[in-house]
Amino acid sequence: MDCIPEFETINGSDAFCTRLYSVDSTANSAQPTLWRDLDLTMSSIVIDHVSADGTTLECDVRTSPALERFFSGESFRTEYDVPIEDVPDAVLVIPVLAQVCPVAWANGADVYVDEVDATFAAALDDVQASLCSMHDFLEGGTLYAKETVDVQREAGGESGLLFTGGVDSTCSYVRHREEEPTLISIRGWTITPDAADDDKWDHLRSRASSFADDHGLETAFVESNMLSFLAHPMLLAHYKRHVDGAWYSSVGHGLGLLGLCAPMAYARGMDDLYVAATHWEGIDLEWGSRPDIDDHVRWAGTQCHHDSYDLTRQERLDAIADYIEAEAPALQLQTCNVRMDGNCGECEKCYRTAVGLRLSGLEPTDHGYQFEHEDYREIRTALEEGRWVLGQDERYMWEDIRDRARETEPSSPDEAAFFAWLDDADLDELVSESRSPLSHRILHAGARNTPARVYNTVYPAWRSAKSGLQRVRSR
Template sequence: MALIHIDTPTTDGRTLRTTVRPSSDLARFFTGNPLEVTYDVDLESVPDSLLVVPALAQVCPVAWAAGADVYVDTVDATFVSALEDVQAAMLEMYDFLEGSDLYAREVVDTRVSSDDSDDENAESGLLFTGGVDSTCSYVRHREEEPTLISIRGWTITPNRSADEQWGHLVDRVTGFAADRGLETAFVEANMLSFLDHPMLLAHYKRYVDGGWYSSVGHGLGLLGLCAPLAAARDIEDLYMAATHWEGIDLEWGSRPDIDDNVRWAKTQCHHDAYDLTRQERLDVLAAYAESDAPDLELQTCNDRMDGNCGVCEKCYRTAVGLRLAGLEPTEHGYPFADDDYHDLRRGLEGGRWILGQDERYMWEDIRDRVHETEPRSPPERAFFAWLESADLSEIIDNSGSPLRHRVLRAGARNAPDPVYTTLYPAWSIAKASYQRLLTRR
């Protein structure tokens, strides 16, 4: 029988550790490492019923995929109800998910310090990277003065090799917050090395567009990591910026029917700005830059954290969107000139980047705005004319993971457990080059 036991979490000052014990048939989906999460607040006052939430948030989607029941000692009653709602939403979204049950020795109505506070003084938090979506959510909720929460573990891994990238993000978010009198919170977690994401993708890539965490796990997973932090800081409203918008029915790990259902104790999570397209979010930022922040800089690059490279697909896409919103990209963090339109078109047509259906919708959103915009220059006019007639579906189909990755997935998926265990070192070496796909969003 497939099952997963989650042991009672332990804390050491600001670090949370949770050991997970899967049945043998599910062992391939776990690396054997405990889930470790480090916060910048002391966890002593956080009850066990909330300390288990980060592990449950990572494990449950795997359990639902495998039809494995999950066992814990103590858990918050509100979060149990939330998991039922999130599971229902995910089962409706994905046919390959089987669903499962959660069993707990004790389900408790958790009380936190904010239970006795005035709702008018409730704190809020916002998952924040400094990109288009999270910055737009800040602008929309700036009257609440939300705590800006940045999480290391997905796009920036906890590996020592990524320390410099994380340092750049911390400096940038700290500076943004200081300029606006905001609090910050930084969370570091090993969820990509706690679960065996290459193996999960080997089994389930055929059902998802992108990585396991982006397509299935990141809405519940990232919000769940914040439960101990929210309890320690009395955060009652927690916002996660939308990637997509109304009218896009993509299978994606963060959607209103997922994020809006995540809750624990007195904290309610919110999927924010789903009513705005990405271009409309850039319009919000353009108005904010004009009224309050003329030197506003965004960070969206897929390749760097100390600024924007200007030559990856996301940098190009953001720069074009900024121009369509009436801003000059070079004034907001993007080295972009008219000559870059030619390179952008060549990259899209030539399959230079791994793109998914979400990028297709974003370029369609840009194309819709092009209809309403007068080009500034001949190169811009030529690119807009090409974009209006381009077959974006064909561009997406021409991109994708290299053949060697597809072969690795098939081999790992079909290997019996003893064979997989024997071959695991080779798989571990191969997956290093595979990591880029796993963290793409």
């Protein structure tokens, strides 16, 4: 590229690694202030503008024509609850890089930025190596920066924990409670920035705040359009066939959610940032948040940690049970896939958590789940009839429950009958019978050759209509 003078390789250049090149703008008087003169006929993403106004971060992104379909055209925006104006630009750019780099790697595209924190640049190198090793469809790419900045921050002695109030994040709190971590809640993934999700966000804020008040902790709330900034329906259409879940869950969310916290963590002086593990040792699933991803994420003064990977979900419930017995007898969990203002008690995750609580010696009704022994029959029927869409992660979680049930004396005939059935059940068959319907797969396949503006309009409308039909049928 003619506008780029000689490059110096700053970090790794092995296959599947990000190669970061730093450009000395004084070496060539023709060097542009921004990458505005870059030839975008090649596959590339340019971070054109990063600004901080009070508590608001905003970034503009340009892409080559072939990549336009993966971006909605919105500016990237994130709102924090602390001022970020004094955060260095090299750190402010981290949230948007954390979202766009996996998209670039899926397309063999290069990413261009004016400046970036050197520690985070090295982290991208490591994260890309892990993701490319995990996903065959990722091609990798190169990160170009005019300047890598060795940003320094004194140790602040603070820590943070991504928190929802579910089993995983509550277990992580229990294990790190002596650090008194700030509880961080994020709006932008499972809770969208849309007004329709305002109530869900209010419920999560209220739950996190109540938990923090009860335990003498601080809270941090982050709101971002990271998924509406990306054209997530188009990413799903192109890559769903390669992954067990959706794009963000299978590829982007470990780097994406942690990177989103960088300006806030810098401003608050967080030395450690924890994200609770979903899976555990021995589960080798293509998932976007794993130790070989999250443990690599770092930036000036902050190291991220994939927490409690050494415990199965049942063992995490055991840790919570010990904490409840010793310190918090009234603790409530929130894991529901349907509601945010409590647990519905009828979805797969509610039933699975209730069974796990019983296996850890707790009464589910004391901790947020209406559950009777007769419900074991409903769980078996739902699993046998394929009412719930299950992935491989749910398969492993029911296997974890089965392993513990084999060591546990049933407390009722219904429980004994269910555990006996589960002991002989073919979990692989139960998962395969619950896969997404053919209509979903046809839509995604057709969308790969559909103009982005058309698909991004049609897909949400189709999904809304489909969801409404399913709700009518379920009544």
